[in-house]
Amino acid sequence: MSAPRVLVIIPAHDEEESLPRTLAEVRAAAPDVDLLVVDDGSRDGTPRVARASGVEVVRHPVNLGVGGALQTGFRWACEHGYDIGVQLDADGQHDPLYLAALLAPVLEGRCNVSIGSRYVARTGYRAPLNRRLGMLLFSGIVRMALGQRITDTTSGFRAYDRPVMEVCRVEFPRDFPDAPLLISLARRGFRLLEVPVEMRERIAGRSFYTLGKQLYYPYKNLLASLMAFIQRSN
Amino acid sequence: MQFLSRTQVVVAIGAVLLALYVLDLVRRRRLSEEYSFAWVAATVTIAVLGFSTPILVGLTRLLGVVMEVSTVFAFGIAFSLAMLLYLSVRLSRLGTEKDAMVRELALLRYEFEAERRAMAERNGA
Numbered sequence: 001m002s003a004p005r006v007l008v009i010i011p012a013h014d015e016e017e018s019l020p021r022t023l024a025e026v027r028a029a030a031p032d033v034d035l036l037v038v039d040d041g042s043r044d045g046t047p048r049v050a051r052a053s054g055v056e057v058v059r060h061p062v063n064l065g066v067g068g069a070l071q072t073g074f075r076w077a078c079e080h081g082y083d084i085g086v087q088l089d090a091d092g093q094h095d096p097l098y099l100a101a102l103l104a105p106v107l108e109g110r111c112n113v114s115i116g117s118r119y120v121a122r123t124g125y126r127a128p129l130n131r132r133l134g135m136l137l138f139s140g141i142v143r144m145a146l147g148q149r150i151t152d153t154t155s156g157f158r159a160y161d162r163p164v165m166e167v168c169r170v171e172f173p174r175d176f177p178d179a180p181l182l183i184s185l186a187r188r189g190f191r192l193l194e195v196p197v198e199m200r201e202r203i204a205g206r207s208f209y210t211l212g213k214q215l216y217y218p219y220k221n222l223l224a225s226l227m228a229f230i231q232r233s234n
Numbered sequence: 235m236q237f238l239s240r241t242q243v244v245v246a247i248g249a250v251l252l253a254l255y256v257l258d259l260v261r262r263r264r265l266s267e268e269y270s271f272a273w274v275a276a277t278v279t280i281a282v283l284g285f286s287t288p289i290l291v292g293l294t295r296l297l298g299v300v301m302e303v304s305t306v307f308a309f310g311i312a313f314s315l316a317m318l319l320y321l322s323v324r325l326s327r328l329g330t331e332k333d334a335m336v337r338e339l340a341l342l343r344y345e346f347e348a349e350r351r352a353m354a355e356r357n358g359a
Contacts, residue, residue: 038340058344060336072337076344174333 004083004107006033008099009073011066012090013040016049019090023053026088029096033086036076040069046090064174066156071172074165086159094157098197106159111193113164113185115150116157118199130214138179138221145229146186150194153179157197164190173224176217180224187228236287241303245310246284253277272320276313280306 008026012019019037026035035055039047041063050057058076060069070087077085084106088094098116105114119135131154138153156177160168164185173181186192237243256273259265265273283290283306294305 056344058340060340062336064333064336068333068337072340075337076341079341174329 003032005081006030006084006086006103007073007077007080007082008033008035008086008088009038009070009077010035010088010090011038011040011069011073012042012046012050013063013066013069014042014044014046015090016042016045018092019046020049020053022088022090022092022096023050023055025092026096026099030099033099034082036073037090038069038073038076040064040066067172067174067177070177071168071174074160074172075169078162078165078169082165083162084159085165087156089156093199093201095198095200098157098195102157102159102195102197105193105195106161110191112161112190113182113192114159115152115155115182115192115194116197116199117150117152117155117194118197119151134218137218138225141222141225142179142182145183145225146192148186148192150182150192152194153182155197157199176221179221180228183225184228184231187231238287238290238302242284242287242290242306245303245306246281249277249280249284253281272313272317276309276317279313280309283309 008030010019010022015022023035023037026033037046037050037055037057039050039057039059041060047057047059056076058072060072064072073087074085084103086099086102088096088099094116102114102116105111135152135154139149139151142148142150142153167185167188167190182192253274256265256270256277260267260270283293287302290302290305294302297305297308299305299308
């Protein structure tokens, strides 16, 4: 059997400053994996710098949000025959040095989705209070729904195997693919596993989480978690 | 014809004018027949209630409403809420459809550009 093909999917919206460094770091850390940048309707030079780095680029004509960009990535990955897809932020938060650790349990078949978690082991990361409260809340919800402890539900550093990508290419939350996604995947019988990672400060650009979204986020994720829990898994 | 209040007359005439405007929008192709249906049905209902005092009084008694004019407004508000909910549902569906189109377009453009690059290389070689 040939070695599994791995695609790192990087959703990018106005990330021209941080993207080249992120791409170079992934290349250096994992020379065997392929890279796909999903440019989510950027107005800056994101697609240009991505192409200049020599990676594959799929461009959304308008902004769909991080979930929408990831879904495009999963579809591309499935259509191009990849076995594993890794979700990685363009802003440099996720250290590609942890790629191997993230991929290992999926490659070994120990889980379908591995989640790079800031909290499984003691790491240097300390989130602001509102985020800590939110994480506590959604971690509790996931535990209630699944009976499994997922400490870092908001981590955007994850690896998905092919069967999971086949589901996600069809159905994926358009914004905040966090706790509700994990619940819905686990309800379909996929196994989730957390892997300890350290995260860094973003290199440049703005965070996705503005004030309006901070108010909307808990509402949306509570409701979507509930829906993911009561919807029949089929 | 006997009217209970001046409000009733104003509302009834207003409903007729709105119905005519809706039909005119359809004529000018600014509003689709599908969406005009709910508007015409609602405005005709309000106009009937406004112009026919016996129906209005009977319905008001039946519903236990104190003032006849409240019955007319209740129908108007009920329609507005139903229409807003219907539009929210349609908007959600349009959003999902838009996302699917954007995704399809992005992937097609990728294939197209990849094909074009390959062709240029073949021609150049």
